[in-house]
Amino acid sequence: MKNNHLDSNVPSGRRSFMRNLLFGAFSASLSSAKLISQQEKQGARLKKGEMFYRRLGRTDLLISEISLGGSPLPAKPILYQAIERGVNYIDTSHSYMNGNSERQIGQLLKDMGRDKIHVGTKFHLRGKWSEESIISSVEGSLRRLDTDYLDVLLIHGASDEKHLTDERVLGAFEKFKKQGKYRFRGLSCHSNHHKVVKEAVECGLYDMVQLGYNVFDIRNTKKEIETYDDYLGQSGIRRLLALAKSNDVGIIAQKTLKVGGKRQNLEKYRTGTTSIFQAMLKWVLENKNLTSALTEMLTYEQLEEDLAVAGKVLSEKERVNLFHFVVENSENYCHMCGLCEINCPSHVKTTSILRYLAYYEDYKKTNLAKQAYSRLKPSEGPHSCQNCGDCERLCPYGVSIRERLKEAHSILRT
Ligand code: SF4
Ligand code: SF4
Structure with missing residues (x-):
């Protein structure tokens, strides 16, 4: 599905904004769409x-x-x-x-x-x-x-x-x-x-x-x-x-x-x-x-x-x-690749829980973290973990997932 809305579907105010933007930086002799295409090919800003x-x-x-x-x-x-x-x-x-x-x-x-x-x-x-x-x-x-x-x-x-x-x-x-x-x-x-x-x-x-x-x-x-x-x-x-x-x-x-x-x-x-x-x-x-x-x-x-x-x-x-x-700071950093969650035999929402923990620890968004954690079904939470260790064997970053799940539960449960 291809969209070419720059000129045809854009309200007139925006059209003029775009034109000003483009024409301010480049030659006024080219049409906007053509100009974008040419500049884009050159990776221009x-x-x-x-x-x-x-x-x-x-x-x-x-x-x-x-x-x-x-x-x-x-x-x-x-x-x-x-x-x-x-x-x-x-x-x-x-x-x-x-x-x-x-x-x-x-x-x-x-x-x-x-x-x-x-x-x-x-x-x-x-x-x-x-x-x-x-x-x-x-x-x-x-x-x-x-x-x-x-x-x-x-x-x-x-x-x-x-x-x-x-x-x-x-x-x-x-x-x-x-x-x-x-x-x-x-x-x-x-x-x-x-x-x-x-x-x-x-x-x-x-x-x-x-x-x-x-x-x-x-x-x-x-x-x-x-x-x-x-x-x-x-x-x-x-x-x-x-x-x-x-x-x-x-x-x-x-x-x-x-x-x-x-x-x-x-x-x-x-x-x-x-x-x-x-x-x-x-x-x-x-x-x-x-x-x-x-x-x-x-x-x-x-x-x-x-x-x-x-x-x-x-x-x-x-x-x-x-x-x-x-x-110096990447140890235990979860990249949210999802490999642990997809492969967890107990369907624990590991990646999601680690994300909520990041909301709390890195973003200092305590309410958001706790609300998100509270929406998990009991079967998706740390208590469903059978301790098989598959997630940690799969994690490309060596995240101590089981330990982090425990931390998440003690911090985020309401
Ligand atoms: S250790 Fe727990 S969370 Fe990790 S894969 Fe096994 S059951 Fe899932
Ligand atoms: S496998 Fe590791 S990096 Fe990927 S989501 Fe799980 S904990 Fe994060």
């Missing part, structure tokens, strides 16, 4: 003001290299400044901040102009979900966002590749498409990437994917530091990004800083004026197969820190410091 933009695959949306995660959103003045300074994509969900993320974005759309911001929101497939439950969730999102349409409608945290072509999901997507309530179809993926993203690309029904991608995709092997691009055999994250690119499916990177909004003091990894967080973002953005890095900019310092990265190249000195940081 388009610049306006201090921000750089890249094309989001076949959506033809031009997305700022730094985009904004909506869980949580920053305070209003920071949020508005981010948009004024060129951030033009916000990722949200019906579940973020109990719906307040969408409400605040709705106000932002009114105040700043609907055509200035691309919004992606998501629906879950959990519990006893159905086409009706998806429709009800998305209608709630449209109401809270107070908008007629979404730029991207995404499945939230797709973990089963079969869901992508499930008739209930496709039925809901089709209904909304006929009503013009979204422009592009996508999904976010926290686990089982190797199957889910591959299916999303190959089934041809999805225009973009949000995928965790961060500097911990480098590892230290036999005391040599090397890029870890194939930890899932034929389906490493980098290979998934390349697969998406070759099929013109857009990728937005999430979990880019691993640490979420609460940034620790990591001054010792600073390279001159470049903080370790800036180096992490530069590392993500040097991959030309993706469009944008989602971050949470909760303070003015974080806003400045992240916006300063757009268009910048990682220096070799910064890269070396980044490697040292990863080597």
